[in-house]
Amino acid sequence: MTARISNVTFHAADPGALARFWSGAMGYPERVGWPAEEVAELKEAGLSDDDIAARAEAWDGDPTHQRFYFTRYDHQRRQRNRMHIDITPFDDRRATREELEVERDRLVALGASVEKTLTGSWGPYEEFAIMMRDPEGNEFCLQ
Template structure:
């Protein structure tokens, strides 16, 4: 589904046009939110600190995501298989990835997923690399004209997408 679209229909592309179209609306919303005050009269703002992923084995899943993203292990959290959770730290100041154990297995499609954009490879090269790390193919939305994306799942079944790189969008 095209989240930036006012029609809420899947646009069939990698959404770059959606982001361009929504950039003005987003800028206006951020400007308005920046000056907004809570009921207590304090400025309202948040930062996404962690993206938390429920899983059966935090250490093993963190190893997969570390190899996928290049995020490093937190020096005090998640470095050992017997640790109760695992934390990967983003080197660029972005949100960290926190893996926490849950007793139940994943049974349905994610309600939230990550769209990943390769920085040093093409979408297709990155897809092959990630499949080699242990991901599985869920759906291939690549089109003959080069647009589209690939939906994969990590070793515990959590879906994520690989989009085209910036160079491929050129």
Template sequence: MACRISELVIDAVDPERLAAFWSDVLGYVELGREDDGSIEIGPPGAGFGGPQPTLVLSPTDDPRPKKLRLHIDVNATDRDQDAELARLLALGARHADVGQTGTETWYPLADPEGNEFCLLRRRLDPV
């Protein structure tokens, strides 16, 4: 057996704000807090080590680099892509320009701190 991703760590100027945003986006709940101000969120009832990775929002004062080398892709589970796009924008996401051509089947977005992520077209089971 190989490795699997157990958690993703995202540096955040405001971990509270990003934890709330990503919890709303993914249907996650707060799993814990560390003395350094980090907040871990994950799927309800599963937590760390479950089938989906948790997110750790880690406080930082460092400025965000221009373009990240890694981003998150998300898929809607209970609505079509356009309805999910509207929901994500209402939560605080914004459209991002990452050099797309306009013919993509996904939407490049940014979270409240400017971290890019993409909303893909295909609907997935909510597992």
């Protein structure tokens, strides 16, 4: 048996809004909430509408695609993220700078912000990435 990533989890002030951003970023269907039968089970177990709204997901239901999970966190962040995710517009090839700039603009229109552009080299390989933040300030890189 080997481990696999089941979720990438974010603490969020507004889980639903952050789920909508990441659904748009990843090309997943727009989040419309939890299935009615699941909401009924949660309410029967004693959860309130606010309890249910404290969690959200961005996922297209495909088990080969990454699921993003959001849970309400009301405390102030004490330090910068110690890890972040890297995303790319293609799964079959490396994006050009021009393609990354187009994707950057699409993500900004969804609510992301640009932190800085990273350029350099690693040995003979050119490195180019755009460090960004989602609407709640979580770092990610577009590369």
